[in-house]
Every structure is written in C-alpha cells, then in structure tokens.
Ligand SMILES: Nc1ncnc2c1ncn2[C@@H]1O[C@H](COP(=O)(O)OP(=O)(O)OP(=O)(O)O)[C@@H](O)[C@H]1O
C-alpha cells in the first residue's frame with residue numbers, strides 16, 4: 001500500500017515543496033505547543049491572585065503573556081490553514097496532471113473496458129482524498145505527539161503518580177476497537193449498497209435508460225429497486241453514525257474518569273503536603289487538554305487508511321506499465337509540431353501488415369478496467385471502486401485481426417474495402433489513421449511509418465470519418481475549429497454547405513453558434529455524420545478514411561458522400577469501408593477481406609465478373625436481401 005512517503009515524493013516535484021512543508025509542519029508544532037505554555041501562565045495567575053490582597057497590578061505581566069500567547073496561537077493556526085490548503089491543492093493538482101497525461105496516451109482499447117464515472121472519480125475524489133496524508137495525517141501525528149509528550153512531561157514533574165492515570169486510555173481503547181470493527185462492517189455494507197444503487201442509476205436514469213423503462217412499462221419496478229437500495233443505504237449509514245457517536249462517548253467517559261482521578265490525586269497531595277490551588281487547575285486543564293490529541297492520534301488510523309487507498313488508486317494509473325498507444329513525446333502532446341514534409345509516392349501503404357488486439361490484462365488498470373462506479377457515502381467521503389479484474393477468458397491470446405495485409409493508395413485514388421462483419425475492416429481503418437500501430441509489417445502515410453509519425457502530422461494530413469461521430473458539447477463552430485483551428489468563417493460556411501447542413505443551420509436558434517452534442521441541440525445520426533464530413537472538408541487532408549459512413553444512415557448523407565468523393569476528395573487518397581456495395585461501385589479498386597486477410601482485389605467490373613468470387617457472392621447476397 002502507498003504510504004505518506006509516496007505522497008511526499010509526489011509533492012516533492014512541485015516548486016518550493018520543501019519550504020512549504022517545513023513551514024507547514026513548523027507552524028503545526030508551534031500551534032500545538034502554545035496551549036501548553038498558556039496553561040503554565042494561567043497557573044501563575046491563579047497562584048498570584050490566591051494571595052491575600054492581590055490585585056490587577058500583581059498579574060499584569062501574566063496577562064500580557066496570555067495575550068501574546070493567544071495571538072501567537074491564532075497566527076499559527078491561521079498559517080497552518082493557509083499552508084495546509086496550499087499543500088493539499090498542489091498535491092491534488094500534481095496527481096491529477098500525472099494521471100491525465102498517462103490516461104490520454106492509453107491504447108484506445110483501454111477505454112472500452114472502463115466507465116467514464118470511474119475515471120472521473122479517480123481524477124477527482126481519489127486525487128483529493130490523498131490530501132489528508134499531507135495536511136491531516138502527518139500534521140496530526142506531529143502536533144498530537146507534541147501535546148501528549150509535553151503534557152506527560154509537565155504532569156510528571158508535578159507528581160509521578162498522575163501519570164498512572166493514563167491506564168484508563170488502553171481500557172477505553174478496548175471499547176473503541178469494538179466500535180471500529182462495527183463501523184468497518186457497516187461501511188463495507190454501505191459501499192456495496194451504494195455500488196449497486198449507483199450502477200442502477202447509471203443504467204436507468206439516462207436518456208436511453210428512461211426511454212427503455214417507459215417503453216417496456218418498467219418504470220415502477222425501477223422505482224421500487226431504487227427505493228429499496230436507498231433504504232438500505234439510509235439504514236446502514238444510521239447504524240454507522242451510531243457507532244461513530246459511541247466512540248466519542250468512550251473517549252468522553254475515559255477522560256471524565258481521568259479528570260476525577262487527577263482531582264483525587266491532588267486532594268491527596270493537598271492533605272499530605274503543600275499543594276497550591278493553581279496546581280490543581282493546572283492538572284485539570286492538562287488532563288482535559290489531552291483528550292483531543294489522544295483522540296486525533298488514534299483517530300488518524302481511518303483517514304490514513306482511506307487516503308493511502310486513494311493514493312494507491314492514483315499510483316495504479318500513474319505507474320501502470322501499459323505501453324502508450326503511440327510513442328507520444330511530451331512536447332508533441334502540448335505543442336503541435338509543424339507538419340513534416342511527406343514524401344511523394346503513395347499516400348497510404350500497408351506492407352505485410354499483421355495486427356493482434358492486446359489482451360485485456362495488458363492494458364487493464366486495477367479497479368478502472370471493468371470498474372464499477374465511483375461512490376461516496378454521506379459523512380464518509382470514501383470512494384469505492386469494484387476491484388474485479390478482467391475475467392480469465394479475456395486473457396486468452398487473441399487471433400490475428402489482420403494478417404499479411406498489403407496494398408497502397410496513390411493520390412486521387414479511391415479504394416474501397418468490403419467484407420463480412422468481423423472481417424477486420426475497422427481494424428484496418430484504425431491502423432490507416434494511426435490510432436493503432438501494426439504488430440508486424442509496416443503502415444506508411446506519405447512514405448513514413450505511422451510508428452514514427454508525430455500525432456500532429458497525422459492530424460493535419462488524415463481525415464477519419466467513422467461510423468459513430470463524436471460531437472463535442474459545444475457550438476457547431478467550435479466543433480469545426482476543433483479539426484481545423486485556422487479555418488475562417490467563409491470556409492466553415494462552405495464546408496457546411498457542401499455537407500448539406502446549411503438548411504439545418506438556418507433553422508437553429510443561433511445558427512453556427514448553436515450548442516450541439518449531448519446536452520445541447522441533439523444532432524441526428526445523419527447530421528452528426530455530415531458534421532464529420534464538413535470537418536474532413538475543412539481539414540484539406542491528403543488521406544480520407546471513411547468507415548461505413550452509409551451503413552445505417554439516410555439518403556442525404558449517402559448523396560453527400562457521393563458528391564464530395566467526386567469533388568472535394570477527388571484529388572485525395574480515399575479509403576472507404578462500406579457494407580452497402582452500391583456506394584463503392586465507382587471505386588478505382590475494391591479490396592475484399594475475410595478473417596483479417598485480403599482475399600480479392602480489383603474493380604467492380606472484374607470482381608463481379610468472377611462467378612465464384614467472394615465479391616460476386618456478396619453482391620448476390622445483398623440483392624437477395626433487398627428482395
Ligand atoms: N478492441 C478490440 N479488442 C479485441 N478484439 C477486437 C477489438 N475490436 C475488434 N476486435 C475483433 O477484431 C476482429 C475484427 O473486427 P473489426 O471491427 O475490424 O471488424 P469489421 O470488419 O469492421 O466488422 P463490422 O463490419 O461488423 O464493422 C473481430 O473479430 C473483433 O471481434
């Protein structure tokens with residue numbers, strides 16, 4: 001398990017880390033020591049005022065000291081809060097940045113095994129829960145130890161017998177341990193209940209989930225499940241809080257016994273010798289003052305465990321040994337490098353390419369892959385992530401998704417890829433746009449291996465229109481500029497016009513500035529697809545890869561694609577995957593795939609002329625399906 005040392009190491013990477021921590025822990029020690037001195041001055045005030053005829057003049061010095069000590073205490077507490085806040089936010093920020101940098105380079109397959117909620121929780125809840133290690137656990141341990149040691153030393157100088165009262169603490173601990181065991185059991189039960197509830201909410205309270213429940217008359221059943229889950233949580237939380245309250249009662253009882261015992265010892269001392277009333281007050285105050293540090297010191301066990309577990313989860317991400325999807329240097333991530341000159345010749349070349357999807361365990365992060373949802377319990381800000389690893393079947397070596405695939409596309413050439421579902425067409429597309437790198441052989445864009453091409457070069461040269469277009473929850477303008485930051489208004493309007501989105505634009509409340517996407521105006525599947533085409537037009541790429549752009553979409557989108565292929569994209573290298581063979585009859589070359597291999601290549605005319613050919617059979621099958 002991660003420790004405070006790991007937290008310190010990560011914190012050490014921020015500027016002036018040592019200075020901040022030294023200052024923080026110094027003021028913490030000062031804040032703990034000052035009240036000890038205050039009690040000594042109080043005793044002196046009482047002793048001075050106990051003398052017959054004593055007046056204000058006799059305690060002026062002490063009063064000044066009391067004021068100075070109190071002001072110093074206030075200043076130390078203030079400083080500790082400010083510095084603690086600084087250290088906490090810096091540590092969280094550092095962890096978040098390191099996790100983000102790691103996650104953003106993960107193989108895309110990783111994101112198919114995780115839920116957004118789990119990622120969000122790791123970047124927010126877990127990153128901030130680790131703060132406790134620096135600003136609560138370490139300082140509490142330091143300051144409580146200072147107070148306890150200081151108090152014990154002072155009490156032992158008054159009378160060694162006072163120390164014997166400390167025996168009450170271990171007795172009290174027996175009860176507290178019992179309560180803690182109950183608290184842990186209840187917390188676990190509560191986690192489980194919350195986990196179930198949150199995954200229910202996740203699957204049922206979404207656009208699709210609510211629609212599904214309504215369409216199938218399951219709303220009241222879903223409500224019943226929600227109520228039952230919520231009740232379980234309320235009940236466990238109530239019991240848990242009850243046990244938490246009882247630990248307070250045990251501490252209270254223990255210190256009441258110690259205080260009474262201390263007064264008894266003082267009464268005994270008074271009877272046997274000289275004992276000033278100030279000393280009695282001093283003893284009572286010290287014994288009382290012990291309660292808080294003892295309680296905090298014992299109480300740090302739970303926050304420490306929680307913060308260490310959270311840090312563990314953050315480190316699982318930061319230190320995961322998963323190979324990045326592509327070798328991306330830091331500078332490449334932050335500043336796009338100028339587009340590198342690409343060599344003349346074919347725009348896209350596959351040479352003896354094979355590809356195997358990695359096993360899940362090779363890119364799984366504990367608790368994130370196949371993760372449940374992140375959860376926090378009211379009053380117990382814990383996050384709970386299901387730690388189920390990948391199931392054993394996920395881990396068997398996968399067959400090759402592509403084997404020995406070779407072809408090339410020259411500028412102005414339109415190449416189509418067809419084949420049955422699962423033949424490897426989308427895999428081929430993801431290698432062509434450098435989202436994945438080949439396991440064997442070489443994929444070259446503009447004569448350069450995709451493995452060596454910076455992301456920025458690929459981004460500038462390649463447009464990818466996939467079947468599921470991701471629309472950012474931003475304006476249409478922002479969605480277009482995301483692909484081509486330098487595009488001007490006229491270019492954007494032209495691209496929208498070519499993609500047949502002009503009419504839609506005219507009907508939207510804010511035109512091109514209308515916010516679209518998940519929480520904005522929802523684009524239909526065909527509209528989103530055409531937005532992707534507009535993005536591709538604006539980009540002025542050298543290579544366009546379209547993955548089944550017409551499979552389930554409308555006639556408008558199909559006609560847009562046909563038009564742009566003949567106009568905007570006619571001088572480019574185009575790779576298009578299609579189910580609907582009618583869209584690719586004009587292709588310069590058609591590649592037929594099966595089980596990851598190219599089994600036929602040629603024009604529509606030559607391929608359809610082979611009666612036993614796979615392409616001819618595909619055409620036959622589609623004709624029959626169309627009736
Ligand atoms: N992320 C992944 N991890 C593991 N295997 C995968 C992954 N994606 C695809 N595969 C497997 O690779 C093979 C090829 O899949 P691919 O998506 O390339 O097929 P496709 O030809 O595009 O099919 P479709 O026409 O249905 O889109 C399939 O057997 C599929 O199960």
Ligand SMILES: [Mg+2]
Nearest residue numbers: 425426427548
């Ligand atoms: Mg596919």
